[in-house]
Amino acid sequence: MKHKKAKKYGMVINLDKCTGCGSCMVACMAENNVPFRKDESDKLLSITWMRVYKLTNGKPFPNTDICYLPRPCMHCEGQHEGHSPCVTVCPAVATDYNIETGIVSQIYTRCFGCRYCMASCPYKARYFNWWDPVWPDGMEKYLSPNVSPRMRGVVEKCSFCFHRYQMAKEKAFMEGRRKLKEDEYQTACTQACPAGAITFGDLNNPNHAVYRMVKPDPKHHGRPTNPNAFRLLERLGTNPKVYYLSSREWVRRVGDNYLKNESIAKKTVHQG
């Protein structure tokens, strides 16, 4: 266990590949026992750990272009490790930053539902359970036994399918290993994406695809050095571990609130 190299799990989503089909949302809900209601028309109240947004460039035909942007929890690292917006405000120690994996956790049994974390999350990745989950008859038999269902009055969010990490580790223990292979721990959305737009892996490991795709700059909190890669609200300093790739400039501009004449290339370097 000595000199264990800490992992930093992250995700890269190629927006040029995303077709907006929503498979990731469905896979996520099924994998994580995300509750739903009979009437889901009020989207402000529905819970979606992974949500696909539709972006448009706002130009008239024939220059109209659209892009779909899947948004899981960003698992922000913050200005220093664990300085995620939600973790620092939680009064109940219900949400935590794991230094070994870089995953922001949510402990439902500790959460008392003050929703301070929801207010602090700039990505709206956190959801509140206004009701106890009610499953259609017989569906409770299809729930995943690896994730506990949440009760009314607690906040929940994407966990990067942390239970899958633990299951992969269990398998590794059986085989007498401590290290995980890249393909052993993958989130449900990554595996479900038919277009292969989502890539998941360890951002600290140069052999992993996510590292090679974005080439995070460790001196600037993992800011991508790939010119096509960007993070949402980069200049806020939350330093998310979810990266987006797009060859279209207008898509990259949507990632943060750039002024009309401002160029993205001149990104302000956020000092830690």
Next chain:
Amino acid sequence: MSALDNNAKEIAEDAGGEELATSSPEINQKEQDNRSAGPVILFFIIGLFASLILGWIIFPKLLYSKKKQPIDFNHVLHVAEVEDGCESCHFFREDGTYSGVPKLEQCIDCHEEIQGDSPDEIKFVEEYVSKGREVPWLIYSRQPDCVFFSHAAHVKGAGMDCVTCHGHIGESESLKIYEENRITGYSRDIWGKSIGGFKKNTWDRMKMDDCAECHREKTANIERTDVKTPTNRLIDHLIDMVYPGTSKSGKGGSIQTERDACFVCHK
């Protein structure tokens, strides 16, 4: 005047108030004290013992319902028959998950037909095996739904033996009575036999405190140099200033608690 005397006076007045009211107050008081102190103290002592008995003996008895296992099981007999000890029946699957209490499928391997003359085995074969019904075993160590425990990490990863948490169940000749907490629905093995929460052996209780106790001891010596929290960095820095090169880094994966993260077991 102490509170006790005050009480005593009031009780005495209640008892013989009319008679006492006629005589002078000072003499009265002395007489009262002499007469009533004994019974009152006795009353309190009896009360104390009654509540102790109620709280420590009667309440625990009322709190736990006693249930018998559907059929009795002799661990000694079975351990002698099998080759791999506990893991012969309570085995790990290839993917690292743990099978827990054996299903009928495993028992059928040997018990398709009655082998001995034990009434429990006859009952088992007749009622469950031949009808293909699973035995509704009562599980002593069943944890709440929000607890996720990895047997593989402890047994295969850390090399622990079953006895550390489960005790010498493998040496029992019959299954003990299953006691269920009427309020929480959990087995008594979680809280432990002692209602006061005292324990002599590591397997006496299965509460989170017991997990934490072992984890504190076992992880105290582990240095994780790559893992540093802001607070630990500051502490390291301060220690380094006073005693250069002796600082230790964070002991666990959690930023919030600087110990093991809650997420490992609760999710």
